[in-house]
Amino acid sequence: MNSPPLTFRESFLYGAAGLFLFVGLWTLLSVTGLVPRQFLPSPFEVAGRFFFLLTSPFAGATLPEHLSASFMRYAYGVVLAAAIGIPLGLLMGWFRLLDDIVSPIFDGLRFIAPIAWVPFAALWFGTGIGGPVMIIFAGAFPPCLINAYRGARFVEPRLIEAARMLGTGHVRMILEILLPAAVPSIIAGLRVSAGLGWQSLVGAELIVAAAGVGFMMVQAQGSVQTPTVMAGMVAIGLVGMVIDILLRRGEGWLRRRRGLEA
Amino acid sequence: MIGRRGWIGLATVAALLALWFVLTTLTGQITSARFPSPAEFSASLTQINTRGYAGAVLLSHAWHSLLLVLMGFAVAVGTGVPLGLWMGWNRRVEALVNPVFLIIRPIPPLAWIPLAILWLGLGDAAKIMVIWFAAFVPSVINAFTGVRTIDRPVFEAARMLGTPPWRMVCEVIVPAASPMIFTGLRLSLQASWTTLVAAELVGALVGVGFVLNMAQQDIYPGMILVGMLTVGVLGFITTLALGHAERRALAWNVAATD
Numbered sequence: 001m002n003s004p005p006l007t008f009r010e011s012f013l014y015g016a017a018g019l020f021l022f023v024g025l026w027t028l029l030s031v032t033g034l035v036p037r038q039f040l041p042s043p044f045e046v047a048g049r050f051f052f053l054l055t056s057p058f059a060g061a062t063l064p065e066h067l068s069a070s071f072m073r074y075a076y077g078v079v080l081a082a083a084i085g086i087p088l089g090l091l092m093g094w095f096r097l098l099d100d101i102v103s104p105i106f107d108g109l110r111f112i113a114p115i116a117w118v119p120f121a122a123l124w125f126g127t128g129i130g131g132p133v134m135i136i137f138a139g140a141f142p143p144c145l146i147n148a149y150r151g152a153r154f155v156e157p158r159l160i161e162a163a164r165m166l167g168t169g170h171v172r173m174i175l176e177i178l179l180p181a182a183v184p185s186i187i188a189g190l191r192v193s194a195g196l197g198w199q200s201l202v203g204a205e206l207i208v209a210a211a212g213v214g215f216m217m218v219q220a221q222g223s224v225q226t227p228t229v230m231a232g233m234v235a236i237g238l239v240g241m242v243i244d245i246l247l248r249r250g251e252g253w254l255r256r257r258r259g260l261e262a
Numbered sequence: 263m264i265g266r267r268g269w270i271g272l273a274t275v276a277a278l279l280a281l282w283f284v285l286t287t288l289t290g291q292i293t294s295a296r297f298p299s300p301a302e303f304s305a306s307l308t309q310i311n312t313r314g315y316a317g318a319v320l321l322s323h324a325w326h327s328l329l330l331v332l333m334g335f336a337v338a339v340g341t342g343v344p345l346g347l348w349m350g351w352n353r354r355v356e357a358l359v360n361p362v363f364l365i366i367r368p369i370p371p372l373a374w375i376p377l378a379i380l381w382l383g384l385g386d387a388a389k390i391m392v393i394w395f396a397a398f399v400p401s402v403i404n405a406f407t408g409v410r411t412i413d414r415p416v417f418e419a420a421r422m423l424g425t426p427p428w429r430m431v432c433e434v435i436v437p438a439a440s441p442m443i444f445t446g447l448r449l450s451l452q453a454s455w456t457t458l459v460a461a462e463l464v465g466a467l468v469g470v471g472f473v474l475n476m477a478q479q480d481i482y483p484g485m486i487l488v489g490m491l492t493v494g495v496l497g498f499i500t501t502l503a504l505g506h507a508e509r510r511a512l513a514w515n516v517a518a519t520d
C-alpha cells in the first residue's frame with residue numbers, strides 16, 4: 001500500500017534475484033570451504049543425494065520406502081484424529097453438558113506440547129506403528145475438535161429454532177443442521193490438522209521409530225552424512241507441500257459445490 | 263463467583279482424579295508399568311525435587327528450558343517481526359524474500375533438529391537455532407499481514423502531515439499492526455515450546471525434554487508424568503505472561519481487549 005503493486009515482470013525479477021542470492025550464497029559458502037563441506041554440502045550435492053536415495057537404500061530402505069512407511073503412520077493418525085475429533089466437536093457444540101465436561105480437560109491438556117506424549121506413547125503402544133500414530137493423533141486432534149465445535153456453535157440460531165419448531169430430534173439436528181453448516185470450518189481445521197500432524201510425525205520419527213524419513217535423518221546425523229539429512233528435509237518438505245496443495249484443492253472444490261447448491 | 267460451567271468443570275476434574283486413584287491404587291486395573299498411581303507420582307516428584315533426576319533437580323531443568331525458549335523466542339521475534347513489517351511495507355522486499363520463504367516454509371521446524379545437532383552439537387546453541395526457525399515463520403507472516411491490512415487512509419493521512427519515516431514506523435505501522443503481531447507471537451511461543459521439547463528429546467544434557475527422555479529410557483512412568491506436567495505448566499505460565507503483555511500493549515485498542 002506504500003508502493004503500488006509490482007508488475008508481473010518486476011516481481012518475477014525480484015523473486016529470481018532472491019532465489020539466486022539464496023542458492024548462490026549457499027553454494028559459495030560450501031564450495032569455497034568457508035563452511036566445511038562435511039557440514040554444508042552444496043545444493044547440487046544435496047540434489048544428487050536426493051536422487052541417489054530414490055533408488056539406493058539408506059538405513060534399511062530407499063527414500064520412497066521410508067516415505068511410504070511414514071505416510072502410513074501419518075494417515076492412520078490423522079484419520080483417527082478426524083474420526084474422533086469432528087464428531088466429538090459437533091456433539092460438544094450441541095450438548096452443553098458435554099461441552100462443560102470436556103472443555104476443562106481439553107484446555108488443561110492443550111498446554112502440553114504434543115511431542116511431550118512421546119514417552120507414554122512409546123510405553124503404551126510401542127515404537128512401531130502405535131506410538132508414532134498416537135503422537136500424530138495428539139498433534140492433529142485439537143484443530144479437528146476446535147473447528148468442528150466452533151462451526152457447530154456458531155450456526156445461525158434461526159436455523160436451529162426453525163428446525164426445533166419442526167420437531168427435529170437430536171440426531172437429525174446434528175447431522176442435517178450442524179454438520180452441513182460447520183463444513184467450511186471443519187475443512188479449515190483439517191488443513192491445520194494435516195500440517196500439525198505432519199510436523200508431529202517428523203518429531204515422533206526422530207525420537208522413536210525404526211523406519212521412516214525421520215529415522216533415516218537421525219541415522220544420517222549419527223554418521224555425519226549431512227547430504228542425506230538435507231535430502232530428508234527436502235523430501236519431508238515436498239510431501240508436506242503436496243498434502244497441503246491437495247487439501248486446498250479439496251477445499252476449493254467443496255466451496256464451489258456448495259456455492260452451486262446454495 | 264463460579265458459574266454452572268465452572269462447577270461442572272471442577273466436578274469433572276475431581277471425578278478424573280478419583281478415577282485415577284481408583285483404577286491405579288484400589289482395583290489395580292491400570293498397572294504401574296503403564297501409568298503411575300498418585301503415590302508413585304508424588305514419590306517421583308519428591309525424588310526429582312530433593313535428590314534430583316537426570317543430573318539436576320526439577321527447578322533447574324525447568325529453568326534451563328524456560329531460558330532457552332525465551333532466548334530462541336526473542337531472537338525469532340526480534341528478526342521475524344521487523345522482516346515481516348518490512349515485507350509488508352515494501353513490495354520489492356516482499357518479492358525478493360517470498361520465493362525463498364516459500365521453499366523453506368514447507369519444511370517442518372522439527373525436521374531441522376538433526377541438522378542443528380550436526381552443526382552445533384547437543385548444547386544450547388542448537389536448541390536456540392531450531393526454536394528460531396520454528397518461531398520465525400509465524401512472526402513474519404503475521405507482522406506482514408498486519409501491515410497489509412492497515413487502512414490506506416491511515417497512511418495517506420500520516421504522509422500528508424509530513425510524518426518522517428522513523429515516526430511512521432513507530433507511531434503508525436507498529437501500533438496498527440500490533441494486534442496481528444501479537445497473534446503471531448502467540449503462535450511463535452507455542453511453536454517454541456513444541457520444538458524445544460522435541461529437540462531436548464532427541465538430544466540434550468539438561469532440560470525438561472531430557473527428563474522425559476531419561477524417564478522413557480528408564481521406563482519410569484512416574485517421572486514421565488512429572489516431565490509432562492512440567493511442560494504443561496511452563497507452557498501455561500509463558501502463555502499467561504504473553505497474554506498479560508498483550509493486554510498492556512493493546513490497552514488503547516478497544517476492539518482487541520473487548
